[in-house]
Amino acid sequence: MQRPPARPLAVLAVLGALTLTGCGTERAATADAPAPHAGPGDTAAAGPAARTLRAERVMRLTRPHGATGMTLLEGPTFGRDGGLYVVDVTAPAGAPKVLRVDVDRRTSRAVHTDDRGAYTSAQFSPYDGRLYLSDFAHGEIVSLAPGGGDRRTFFSGEVDGARMNPDDIAFDHGGNLYVSDSRGLSEGEAHGRVVRIDRAGEQADVLAGELAAPNGVSFDADHRGLWFSELTENRVSYLRLDDKGAVTSRHTAIRVDGGVAQTDSIAVDADGNLYQGLHGRAAMAVYDRYGQRLATVELPAGTKGLESATNVAITPGGTRAYVTVSGPSGGCLYAFDALAEGTRQSNGG
Incomplete structure (x- = not known):
């Protein structure tokens, strides 16, 4: 029997526990209703403000697929067409x-499928306008024409002697890619990396290594550095970069009190606030650039069947944010x- 491909990102950690079967059912919630699914340490982490x-x-x-037994939405990103x-x-x-997805009409349509990829992130390049996808299972970055189709392999192969498990991606202004490589996730070992790939797909360099399943990655509001999260350590770190994309410093910036939940993808708004997705809890934690917990994004009280809020995209030039949420009830958009307003970095990477 052929061994199935490696399951992507946090799916590996919970595959045995998730048997996804529809979107969450919910009852009406008042503004002062208690926040559901509060995790250990959440009150202390949030602070009085x-x-x-x-x-x-x-x-x-989406609904759970019969072939895989689950569904997991990720990588929301706005295209130039407004979709x-x-x-x-x-x-x-x-x-x-x-x-x-047409968020105004609340309709969706398929733009791509294939018999190979396990895609964990999507971003439009500022250089060529194509849609770039990270294929976790095969260690590749591929791209599509803006409306889908014309699939091309952008990067494949080893980086410093080891293949990647690329999870999320972010672009700098010049179109160079910054990738969270979750290598080591399935073994529970800190072999993960943050990798920079030039916009031609020819040169790949490790910016940080020995990481515990890095997941989210996003530039800060000024493009002076990268935020990245580590799924199995529940922490967010910061890489300061020079004007050539080289690292000048690195430090742990935020420790997320997630309880059973783990740090997933990250997006950054125009004011530099971080929106940290949570795998294992249908909520997001919001921090300012100094690590102060500002808010928690919660689903309506009484919502059932949704277990992870993986990622978010904030409307460019607006403040309406759309979060991908999945669980036994299927894959949903909230x-x-x-x-603050959305920018390129507000498409969760």
Whole structure:
């Protein structure tokens, strides 16, 4: 029997526990209703100034797939056409692996599928305008035409002698890619890396190594450094970069009190606030650039069947934010009002 491909990102950690079967059911919630799913340490982590940002359901995008037994939405990113593009990590061959959502009409359509990729992130390049996808299972970065199709392999092969498990990606202004490499996740070992790939796909350099399953990656608001999260350490670190993309310093910036939840993808708004997705809890933690907990994004009280809020995209030039949420009830899109406007870094990487 052929061994199935490696399961992507946090799916590896919870595959045995998740048997996804529809979007969350929920009852009406008042503004002062208690936040559901509070994790250990959440009150202390939030501090007295933190508040709840209540998200509302937009639509269900996917149901669990019979072939994989689950669905997991990721990588929301806005295209120049105004559409919100989303990937389904565990979609089997023939099922939509990339979808385009019209958030105003609340409709979606498939834009890409294949018999190979396990795509965990999506970003549009500022250099060539193509949609770039990270294929966790095969260690590749591929790209599509803006509306889907014309699949090309952008990068494949080893980086410093080892293949990547690319999770999330971010672009600098010049179109160079910064990739969170979750190598070592399935073994529970700190072999992960942050990798920079030039925009031609020819040169790959390790910016940070010996990381515990790095996941989210995003530039700060000024493009002076990179935020990245480590799934199995529940921490967010900061890499200061020079004007050539080389690291000048690195430090642990935020320790997330997630309890059973783990740090997933990251997005940054125009004011530099971080939106940290949580795998294992249908919520997001919001911090300012100095690590102060500002808010928690929560689903309506009573929502059931949704277990992870993996990623978010904030409307460019606006504050409406769209978060991908998945669990036994399927893959859903929820919306809330962010603390500041969206920019390129507000497409969660």
